[in-house]
Amino acid sequence: MSKQHNENDDLRAIGKIANINRGSKTISLKSNNINVGLSMQGKIDFLTKYCGYTFIQPKHSNNSTKEYKAVKGNIKDIPLTEEY
Numbered sequence: 001m002s003k004q005h006n007e008n009d010d011l012r013a014i015g016k017i018a019n020i021n022r023g024s025k026t027i028s029l030k031s032n033n034i035n036v037g038l039s040m041q042g043k044i045d046f047l048t049k050y051c052g053y054t055f056i057q058p059k060h061s062n063n064s065t066k067e068y069k070a071v072k073g074n075i076k077d078i079p080l081t082e083e084y
Contacts, residue, residue, distance in 0.1 A: 007051050010043040028056040 011020055017040065027044065029036075036044070047053040047062050 005043065005046040005050075007047065009046055014040060014043055014047070025051075025053045026056055027053055029058055032058050 007083065011022075014027060017030060017036070020026075022040055022069050027047065044055050048055050
């Protein structure tokens with residue numbers, strides 16, 4: 001696992017989407033709306049398990065879930081085929 005990851009490279013890549021405090025070794029996402037992909041999850045996993053960092057996830061608001069359900073409901077109302 002450690003052959004594929006480097007602490008400095010991973011911190012630089014994660015720094016684009018998260019705030020990193022190297023003194024207290026914490027990583028926190030910049031906003032609630034960021035989707036962390038599989039490669040970023042691997043980098044965060046390496047930093048938390050092998051380098052001693054802690055990952056702080058922001059609490060998700062219920063507003064985004066309500067908005068998703070509203071959009072999902074509108075999509076179901078759209079007819080897929082038009083009758084001529």
